[in-house]
Amino acid sequence: QRAARADAPALPGALADGTPIPLLANLGSAAAAPEAAALGAEGVGLFRTEFLFLDAAEAPSVDAQQEQYTRLLAAFPGRKVVVRVLDAGADKPLAFLDASEEPNPALGLRGLRSLRVSEQILRDQLTALARADAATDARLEVMAPMVATVEETRYFTGLARELGIRVAGVMVETPAAALIADRILAVADFASIGTNDLTQYTMAADRLLGSVAGLQDPWHPAVLRLIGEVGTAGAVLGKPVGICGEAAADPLLAAVLVGLGATSLSMSPSALADVRASLAGITRDDAERMAKAALAADGAAEARAAAASERPASG
Ligand code: PEP
Ligand code: MG
16 A cells, blocks of 8 residues: 555545545745645645745735745645645744834734734735636635634635635634634635644644743643634534644544544645555544544543544454
8 A cells, every 4th residue: 555655646635434524735936836636635724925925025916926925726636725824923923024123923923913003914815816827627615724704704804805716714822713724714605723822722733842842742631622612613514624733744643633523624745644544444423423422522632542442453
């Protein structure tokens, strides 16, 4: 099976009962696209556009952006490609979108908040994305980072649609967004859960700080419960709920995330094969049982052990 993976596109992600769970790639450059496709990515679940402009002193032009996005979309004909608008601030500073000095950058003007203050940068990015979409035949979806309110969701999806984006969603990275996912998904076309930030904000533990790294663990049942809120809202409203944080790359946790209602998983391409194999060994019932056991646990380690003990033995 290992040899087959290397030469041929891998099978689409699916549970043992046939339920499709698309397995997508997290990318930071168009140059990484061919390798992701070779590793079996069915599309892109998170394209981090800020990585393109880390060294830029000034905001990139519409034309320069259009060229980059066209290269990305052209690498995935017919496939879903989810692009995140610039997520500047805190752990990802951009010179041209820098907030003034803040005591708590992770709680400050970052992500969509900072784009609203510099709205022309957001307008230019959405325009470049819409033009690249028109020039290629990938299925472009665009999402905003660091959303906490329905009003922000309305602002972003409204502007995106005005500028020609056909599918507009938001990331769920704050506990606020998870708790009101039913209201947010009434407005947005989809949600994508960023488990890195959702864990940081739920556990109140800086993701950059080694001294609290033990709390930066998406297995914590508090984090899992919030993910479950989003999954339930998505199922009720018939809207997709993806996962694009590091949690999706953990084969056992990937099964739990599906049990909590995730409809697709996006990860670094090197994790795709193991997650695909893990999901192929369980049914939806298994995933839901594993999720229920993890939700009822007292802590992260206990949740992992509980999920593992509910997982059917691989044959
Ligand atoms: C996340 O927060 O989980 C996420 C996917 O975004 P980033 O890691 O780029 O903040
Ligand atoms: Mg994030």
